Amino acid sequence: MTAFYHVCFVVPDIEQAMQDLRRAAGVEWSEPVSDRLGEWDFRIVFTAGGPPFIELIEGPSGSPWDASRGARFDHMGFWTSDVRRGSQRLEEEGVPVDFSGCPYGRPFAYHQMDSIGARIELVDVGRQAGFLNRWHPGGKPMPAIDEKPRKHR
Numbered sequence: 001m002t003a004f005y006h007v008c009f010v011v012p013d014i015e016q017a018m019q020d021l022r023r024a025a026g027v028e029w030s031e032p033v034s035d036r037l038g039e040w041d042f043r044i045v046f047t048a049g050g051p052p053f054i055e056l057i058e059g060p061s062g063s064p065w066d067a068s069r070g071a072r073f074d075h076m077g078f079w080t081s082d083v084r085r086g087s088q089r090l091e092e093e094g095v096p097v098d099f100s101g102c103p104y105g106r107p108f109a110y111h112q113m114d115s116i117g118a119r120i121e122l123v124d125v126g127r128q129a130g131f132l133n134r135w136h137p138g139g140k141p142m143p144a145i146d147e148k149p150r151k152h153r
Contacts, residue, residue: 129141
């Protein structure tokens with residue numbers, strides 16, 4: 001589990017979710033950021049203070065972060081040495097891709113894991129320095145799943 005670094009909730013109101021978690025558990029937050037992926041504008045925020053992080057995403061209806069039916073636990077995030085190899089490995093193990101950011105130039109992929117009722121996110125470790133710079137300045141590098149090349153059978 002050493003490559004695990006965050007849990008994510010998709011929410012219809014990011015400020016309300018931040019406030020509720022702050023009041024209930026003393027959670028401190030970074031500042032939310034607005035971003036765009038493909039046709040979807042979304043907002044994202046991570047807790048302050050280091051891993052494991054809590055991530056909140058507020059996305060529009062029809063997006064990978066659709067919370068139009070209410071807030072929900074969405075995924076667990078893991079660093080991987082190679083997101084494409086990791087995605088292939090998960091698919092071979094019966095954990096299908098639900099959404100990939102790779103075609104949009106973002107090296108991450110969500111895989112649906114029905115046994116836990118949520119998704120697993122693989123994020124390429126090449127994005128880690130930027131993540132740390134934005135969300136945890138001065139934070140130490142985090143380990144990644146080592147996606148070794150597979151030998152052909």
